[in-house]
Amino acid sequence: MASSSKINAKIPEGTLEEKWTKYRSTVHLVNPANKRSLEIIVVGSGLAGSSAAASLAEMGYKVKVFCFQDSPRRAHSIAAQGGINAAKNYQNDGDSVYRLFYDTIKGGDYRAREANVHRLAEVSSSIIDQCVAQGVPFAREYGGTLSNRSFGGTQVQRTFYAAGQTGQQLLLGAYSALQRQIGMGAVQLLARHEMMEVVKIDGKARGIIARDLVTGKLERHFGHAVLLCTGGYGNVFYLSTNAMGCNVTAAWKAHKNGAFFGNPCYTQIHPTCIPVSGDHQSKLTLMSESLRNDGRIWTSKKQDDTRKPNDIPEEERDYFLERRYPAFGNLVPRDVASRAAKERCDAGFGSGASKMAVYLDFTANTERYGKIEATKHNLHSPNKQEIIQLGKAVIKEKYGNLFDMYKQITGEDPYEVPMRIYPAVHYTMGGLWVDYNLMTTVPGLFALGEANFSDHGANRLGASALMQGLADGYFVIPYTIGDYLSEEIRTKVIPTDNEAFVVAEAKVQDHINKLMNIKGTKSVDYFHKRLGKIMWDKCGMARNKEGLLWAISEIKSLRQEFWSNVRVPGDANEFNSELEKASRVSDFLELGELMCIDALDRNESCGGHFREEYQTEEGEALRDDKKYAYVAAWEYKNESDYKLHKEELKYENIKIAQRSYK
């Protein structure tokens, strides 16, 4: 297999260990005086966007940041719970850059680019240093050093955390760095603005059309480069752990303007979420993977068991992850844990009203911690109740906010009764295809963080999203953007009355007018929910050829129905949430089809992409490395017409093997 001539990953020469350091020292630079006249647009203010914007402004570039929320601090990175990985080896347990690299490649089921992942592992350490220097209050030990915990798919403790609010603390760190630059006038912030279109001039990205979400006014903004840091597209499933506003619009407009879309079918279904309770549900809530450090997952050994969990005796419980995967136990990667839970529920062992839930139980470790605390406090022969009390205090310190949230949502107290959990859509490994510089196939258009496809292969390991978002923003783009901008120092600011801006704005205006003028009978949510159901049933945790073919035709007809019968109330020239949603859903209705096309094309199972036709006898994902060791980069030709380009994945440093966590 050879890579398509239309894509060039631009991976530097040299051994894996020296690629990044050598490249960093030789990549073209822009001198400080020239930086001051170069303008960069950053769309999205999550970990990737805020960290990139702050870092680039510190270097001297003129930066504009756009976010659809009312403040950059509200981007959905804020909701990440469990932690951030870094190869610090503070725990003296054998961690190293190589091991983090290896775990990530293996966790991604051998579908990620070696060079990118190694770079990620290399810079991981600096991220922790930077965040601590900003005042991010990570959890600490009594001696004052940083604390670590474990996450899935690893056998070392390399995850740094701040209770169950790690994303919040990291984002507030990046946000404070960003606000500092805003205060200094180096960054202009445009909150409550949504990017609606990319503007290209002579084949290069030169700006965007944005909609002011308060006034409805369309605006033209020029940039020498445009960075999309706009997150993932999990909301195509309607129900997901994403925030309500998360959307694919910026990435999708880029895609329709020439940016190839990488591996759209790679979706992460997170094993531990609060189960769906009814049709009214608007979103799903994650219970952090960190809980699997101390929670054991089980079902009853009896089918259709209606007993309460606390009434099921120990010997009648099936700790199915520990049984199937003794080496990693409850800490297998997310795709493996999710499928195992689905398998048990499908076989009738689930619990709760819908029978679609398994237990996540903290009893054993509460007791273990209680005993440790008792010893620490010199309590001799404590009774069981005392031990449990002490243990609960430890659990509370580690996961208090998660337990509170669970109780608030379900009305059940997880300190007393095991949590009930079920897998839910959480993250999308796919995204805009980018080269080693994080540049898409459109020159000058970059994609960072979850918005790109680059580092997680077919399955992302826990605590690696925060790592990648900040790596891209703090430590990759500040260097790699020089490779492009060093050639742009002679490009003067292009006035926004240029024809390309006029045409792009007219296109957006036309799109909005169309949506407003349908005046149909069904709400946007009606269509979004139907799309979500198609995607979850046919392109979710398990996929097959027949189902995908059906989904593709269903989505096409749903799209037609949407464009003839959606109702968008209100006015386009005002704050109009329904119009915002309608525009986003219209993009999801196109993306969903491409996801199914990609899933159909990939006749193998890998990571989060599980094709029922391709599995081992034990029900594990069965890859086909001869045919599918490539990144699928899709080019948009026309509606429903996509062309596949392949980027061959070469493994020169890792022996590619059947993934095993047994």
Add this chain to the structure above:
Amino acid sequence: MSQGNMNLTLKVWKQKNKNEKGRFETFDAKGISPDMSFLEMFDVVNEHLISSGKEPIAFDHDCREGICGMCSMYINGRPHGPKQGVTTCQLHMRSFKDGDTIVVEPWRSAAFPVIKDLAVDRSSFDRIMASGGFVSINTGNAKDANNILIPKYDADDAFNAAACIGCGACVAACKNSSAMLFVSAKVSQLALLPQGKIEKRDRVLNMVKQMDEEGFGNCTNTGACEAECPKSISLENIARMNREYLKASLT
């Protein structure tokens, strides 16, 4: 299962934009399930409004898991409603009774002008942050993280202050629309940590100055902010900020 059997009456503030006058309007919320969140109840009401050709109620919301700080409304006169320690999105309808009348308003503060219905402009908070809510360290300047040892208790206190989600409930709860709890949480977080100590004098002076310029009022010392804060940010932070401010003003 989604169909519930609660029927409620909502009195909701409707306001077209920041220039026009607003007023209360009455809406029926029918078939509400106790498992719905308060915002999901709004979804049901809005769905009904849209299908009957009316405009839905505008409100801010995003993560719906209590962390982004976007949702912002008084429910029966209390920021984020009757339960302590939760945001509106984490408030569930089981906290209400069938037949209840619920009054819903946007945050009321001169520094938070209404944009539409229940959505307000809180960019004043961002400007306060831009005036000093940071450690001045450029990317790449940091030394190894474990070279900075921090006593666990200080780290925990800093973390508790840093848990603020910037929703503005403290301002909404305060008779004077004071932003002291919000500002003091950031001042405290950074004053407690060695990384933040270097700039603590300028930080507190600049942030308080910006806070005053934005039109927030003085502290009432009644503690309504702490009582209504969905993240239970402590009043101790205000005391710490006052000490920091006094020290900074004297030196």
